[in-house]
C-alpha cells in the first residue's frame with residue numbers, strides 16, 4: 001500500500017506552498033488507495049511552538065484533507081540517539097566543535113545548503129566533556145555502502161551523491177536537539193512505513209544524504225516525489241515573510257478552504273504566484 005506524508009515544522013504558520021505540498025501528498029495517496037500521514041517535525045525545541053501544530057490540523061481539515069497523524073518528532077528522541085550510537089560504533093561519526101562562522105571562513109566549496117564543511121575536526125582531539133556536534137564521514141560511509149541509487153517519480157532514477165553536501169551534521173550541538181533533520185527524517189519515514197516521500201524540490205538534494213543513511217541503517221528505501229515549488233513574483237520559493245497570507249489568516253477571514261484546494265489542484269494560483277518547474281529546486 002502506498003503511504004505518503006506531510007511533515008511540517010511548527011516554527012511558522014502554513015502558507016499556500018505548504019497547502020500545495022499537503023494536497024499533492026494527500027491526493028497521490030488517495031488516488032492509489034493509500035494512506036496520507038501527518039507528522040509534526042518539532043525537533044527544533046527552541047523554535048517549535050505547540051500552538052502551531054494545532055493550527056496545522058485546523059488548516060488541513062479546512063482544505064478538506066483527511067489524514068492519520070503519527071507521533072511528533074519530539075517523542076522519538078531515544079530512537080534518534082540509538083541510531084547515532086550505531087553509526088558511531090561503525091566509526092562513521094566524528095565530533096566537531098566548529099561554529100558556523102568558522103566553517104564559512106574555512107570552506108572553499110559551496111554545497112546545496114551552503115558552505116561545504118572542509119573536515120577541520122576530522123582526527124582532532126576533544127575533552128570528554130566538550131560539547132560537540134557529530135558529523136557523518138561521508139567518504140567512509142560511501143566506501144562502506146558502495147554506489148547507491150534512488151528513484152524520484154518525476155525526475156527518474158538518480159545516482160546518490162551525498163558527497164555534494166560534505167560531512168553533514170547528524171547530531172547537533174544543542175543537547176535538547178539530539179538529531180539533525182537528515183537523521184530524524186530518515187528514521188521517521190522508515191518507522192512510519194512511508195513508501196512515497198512527497199515534498200518540494202527544495203529538498204531534492206537532501207535525498208542524497210537520506211539514501212546513504214538508509215543504506216547504513218538498513219531501513220526500507222521508499223520512492224520519492226519531489227514536486228515543483230510555488231514561487232512568488234520574484235521567482236523565489238513562496239514564504240510567509242514575502243507577503244502571502246497564511247492558511248490560518250485565510251481560514252479566519254472566512255475563505256472556502258475546499259474551493260482553494262481545488263483551485264490549487266487545477267493549477268490556478270493567486271496573482272503573482274507561479275509553479276516552478278525547475279528540477280534543481282532553485283529556480
Ligand code: GLU
Nearest residue numbers: 007008009041185199203
Ligand atoms: N519538516 C520539513 C519542513 O517543514 C519537511 C521535511 C520533509 O518533508 O522531508 O520543511
